[in-house]
Amino acid sequence: MKRFNHFDxxxxxxxxxxxxxxxGPSYVIAGGSDLMGCLKDNLWMEAPERIVNLKTIPGLNEIRVENDGLHIGALVTLTDLSESDAIKEQWPGLAEAARRTASPLLRNMGTVAGNICQENRCWYYRYPDKIGGRIDCVRKGGKRCLxxxxxxxxxxIFGAVKKCIAVNPSDTAPAFIALNATVKTTxxxxxxxxFFSAEKGAQSTILDRDEIVTEIIVPKPEAGPTSAFRKIAYRKSIDFALVNCAASVAVKDGKIESARxxxxxxxxxxxxxxxxxxLLIGKELTEELAxxxxxxxxxxxxxxxxxGFKVQMAKTIVADTLMDCTK
Ligand SMILES: Cc1cc2nc3c(=O)[nH]c(=O)nc-3n(C[C@H](O)[C@H](O)[C@H](O)COP(=O)(O)OP(=O)(O)OC[C@H]3O[C@@H](n4cnc5c(N)ncnc54)[C@H](O)[C@@H]3O)c2cc1C
Ligand code: SF4
Incomplete structure (x- = not known):
């Protein structure tokens, strides 16, 4: 790893x-569970000049339920997210997404902002340059996708963005999208x-290089809503999703009023x-409809x-996650 300056x-x-x-280039660090891997493998063309530690900032690790909804500080860990009684009760899809992320140790280290800002896991992109040299694919400034x-x-399974076919690896990202969250930054x-973009900004987001996520706000569920999350991975623990899915459905008088x-x-x-x-709006949520x-x-x-196997997985997981919303 190249030398850099570390600031609290x-x-x-x-x-x-x-x-x-x-x-020179600079990055913020929270739990470090993604960033340290990127630095050790010299992922980026230019090594950072400085790393700025956010964990020394007080007040960014709070979960609060307010009138407008759930406020999650950027430094809230995935463990805290998955174990919060308020979240399990009112936003179960989010609690489950956090619970299914990585392993207990990584959930203790990993923060919610780090989870939505993490880099992709394409094995060519993440290939450590100390083993056989650097692989410069399109996403790393090279000419072609390996x-x-x-x-x-x-x-x-839905094509490329700027010739890159890597996937977003986050488990909480789909839950926040299903729950129509807002990301508050500096x-x-x-x-x-x-928020998510592989084409511009930093890592997998539209953030500017000097922009920091401070909080994520999730609106209160409407009348009769519920949410769910499912993940398919090779291993039940500590494995990135092959496919995951989150859904949120609001039902009134037996009919679906809104769905994400x-x-x-x-x-x-x-x-x-x-x-x-x-397709779902105005209908009763049945197995057939799902x-x-x-x-x-x-x-x-x-x-x-x-x-091609991921297409079948995606089809099935959408239906199953929707049916989980009825439980
Ligand atoms: C073995 C292993 C397994 C994993 N499995 C999974 C998995 O199953 N599912 C999954 O979703 N993830 C997984 N991860 C990825 C990830 O490390 C964690 O999910 C974690 O949440 C990242 O948070 P962090 O605080 O450690 O981020 P960091 O490593 O500190 O940061 C990650 C990125 O986010 C940026 N960042 C951090 N905080 C902020 C902020 N407040 N504002 C702006 N930018 C910020 C950093 O600059 C960096 O680019 C895994 C990682 C490892 C090493
Ligand atoms: S350009 Fe190709 S090799 Fe590089 S990260 Fe994207 S999918 Fe992986």
Missing amino acids: AASVEEAVSLLNEST AVPGDHRFHS KRDIAIDE ICLNGVHNNPRRCETSEE REAGELAVAEAKPLLQN
Whole structure:
């Protein structure tokens, strides 16, 4: 790993100043469970000049339920998220997404902001440069994607973004999208639907390099709503999703009033299933309807040679997650 300067920020304002004063690239660090791997493997073209530690900032690790909904501080750990009684009761899909992330140790270290800002896990991209040299794929400034002609079993089934077919690996991202969250940063409030982008900004988001997530706000559930999360991975613990899905459904007088469904692990950015959502409105949530919604969710899928199996998984997980919302 290349040498860098490490600063403990005492406040959010100081953290922003430290980022802006840097003479080279700089990154914030929270739990470090993703960032340290990126640094050790020299993922980025330019090594950072400085790393700014957010964990020394007081008050960013609180969960509060207020009139407008749930406020989750950026440094709240995935363990705290998964074990909060208020979240388990009112936003069960989010608690389950956090519970299914990584392992107990990583959930104790990993923060919610780090989880939605993490880098993709494409094995060519994350290939450690100390083993056989650097692999410069498109996403690293090279000319071609190695996964398209190579091993793309776990990659996108909905095409490429700027020639890259890596997938967003976050488990909490689809839950926040299904729950229509807002990400509060040092610069602005970002609707969660706008937050993820593999094409611009830092890592997998639209964040500017000197922009810090301070809080995520999840609106209170409407009358009769519920949410759910499911994940398919090779191993039950400590494994990234092959496909995951979160859904939130509001039912009134037996009919669906509103619905939000999001798949992840299937494209560069988490993928909202809007045609499936539209199908549900005004209807009773039955097994048959849920299966139809699953079919619609993959109608535009373009699997590659090795990952057609993920289409079937995505179809099934959408239906099953929707049915979980009725429990
Ligand atoms: C073995 C292993 C298994 C894993 N399994 C899973 C899994 O199953 N599901 C899953 O979703 N993830 C998984 N992860 C990924 C990830 O490490 C964790 O999910 C964790 O939540 C990341 O949070 P962190 O606080 O450690 O982030 P860090 O490593 O500190 O940061 C990650 C990125 O986010 C940025 N960042 C952090 N906080 C902020 C902020 N407040 N504002 C702006 N940018 C910020 C950092 O600059 C960095 O780019 C796994 C990681 C490992 C090592
Ligand atoms: S999928 Fe993306 S990250 Fe992976 S090799 Fe291709 S361009 Fe690189």
